[in-house]
Amino acid sequence: MSEITKTTYQLPIGPIHPALKEPVMFKFEIDGEKIVDVDIELGHVHRAIEWTGMHRNPIQIIYLAERICGICSFVHPMAFCRAVENACDIQVPERADYLRVVHGELERIASHLLWAGVAAHEIGFDTVLFLTWEMREKVLDLIEYLTGNRVTKAILTIGGVRRDIKPENIPKIKETLKYFKDNYKKLSHVFLDDKTFKMRCMGCGILTYDDALKLCAVGPLARASGVKKDVRSDQPYAAYGDLDVDYMTPDKLTGEVNGDVYDRIIVRLLEVKQSIELIEKAIDQMPSGDIVSEPKIPKLLNYIKKTAGEGIGRDEAPRGEVIHYVKFDGENENPFTWKVRASTYANVLPWIPMLKGEQIADIPIVAASTDPCMSCTNRVTVIDKNKKYMLDKEQLHKLSVEKTRRLMR
């Protein structure tokens, strides 16, 4: 290291890296251990899904949208279906609205638990990874029981859902929810009271209220900075309007908003609890009736073909607001335009103020704290002008683990 003459040097991280479950490229300007500047490159998994979709009919797009993201496989088709329903004025039956809430919230629990495990792994707390992912298996089992598949559920269709929840399914749902209620305390104790978690996460990766608002942050990231923004509460969609969803901000638990990584953990844990309550409420209040407005697909497609119009569908994904825009020209079955805006797309810019001033060892936890999902939107080489050396993915993870160990001493 003695040859280095520059005061700052560049540290590219990605496109493939363990903290980032999907490819994205960061270029850091580093001064010693401190991050001075960040640049982000996207597009490594741009699969031209929107372009492909403009050559498919709306029913085919539902299954294409489901494959935008491996975790949010409910919210993307949901936002697309809502966009088509808004554009073509299709009314969804009441029961389908409630069923959509149940499936959406199950996905939120699965996603937040997955994230909690990854966050624990990033700071070298692998026992917690196994604890949370064990819990996640339970919710995936329930999703499989209700829809037939763990991840790509193919549950949605335009104007409703494809599978009903029958009375004989209710005991299994209640049983799983009871398991979560029993174990929730353990989970929140591990994440919120543990000394190591507090040391690594408090005051780290701060996003201010102003930045969150100006940079259009969405989801738990924005809420952890005190911005009250949650599509489920902002506008009535599906049955959320009936269920009184509250904004989960960290001050509900601690009385103050810091906008750091720890606050993001609080928000997500509160939301897991909120989701459990929402599923219970939705199941209790679920009206009887049809689950889809038009079961005959050729008839539906013919109707859409004749309709000209544009619509947007907004939906609160586990990571934040997802918005789909569709436009039909009234002549073709295929949409004239289809635009997908995933939540990470909006949460990319807030990374910059969050990472500035932090240490290299904090990169994994800060990047992971937004729960990035690049498909909806390794190795590290450290290069300076005179010398080039490699820092592989294991080493960077090791740096993070070492920092935790150092703090614990």
Added chain:
Amino acid sequence: MAEKKTKKKAAEKTVETSNKQLSPEEVVKYFKDKFDTKIKSAEIKKRVTGSKKKEFVNIWMKIDKSIFKNFIEHLCNLTYPHLAVCCGNDMGKEIELVYNFSIYYGKHLQEISLNVGVEVPKSKPEIETICDWIPGALITEREKQEMLGIKVIGIPDSRRLFLPDDFPENVYPWRKDEQTKKEIEKLYKNLHEGVKKK
């Protein structure tokens, strides 16, 4: 514990979101009073959902390009909007950009989705940046530059975002004209030939 750092305060608020709330009709009137005929059309769409039939509102506006920047300024003064995304339609001679805003978020079931359409001629596809009012618009503006060939005037960062560096210049994948189709086909053809050779 020596590594605990002192950092900027999180909860400081300088951006004020207005407490006064206008109804969808008043929002439309507010802009019509300001810009008169430059607002080409304005439509309020209301839909209901759930058992309690709660209502949500979409406002679709089409405005003239000449007032675009001024419109954004007035919108930011009315209440600080959240820009979800900017979408683009290739209409043949024009390219229509649709900016999807949401206003009055943070108030239970009071949010309004405001969709503002602006048409720019394809021969001179230029629009002013809104990054000075809403810095978060940068990503979507960069995407429109590379995908639709819009020139965003005054954009703070005009590099490509999603497309790779070796993607040909002057080919904009979301355009629907014959020339773009040909170019895209050419890219496809080369792709398959490459696979066959292997």
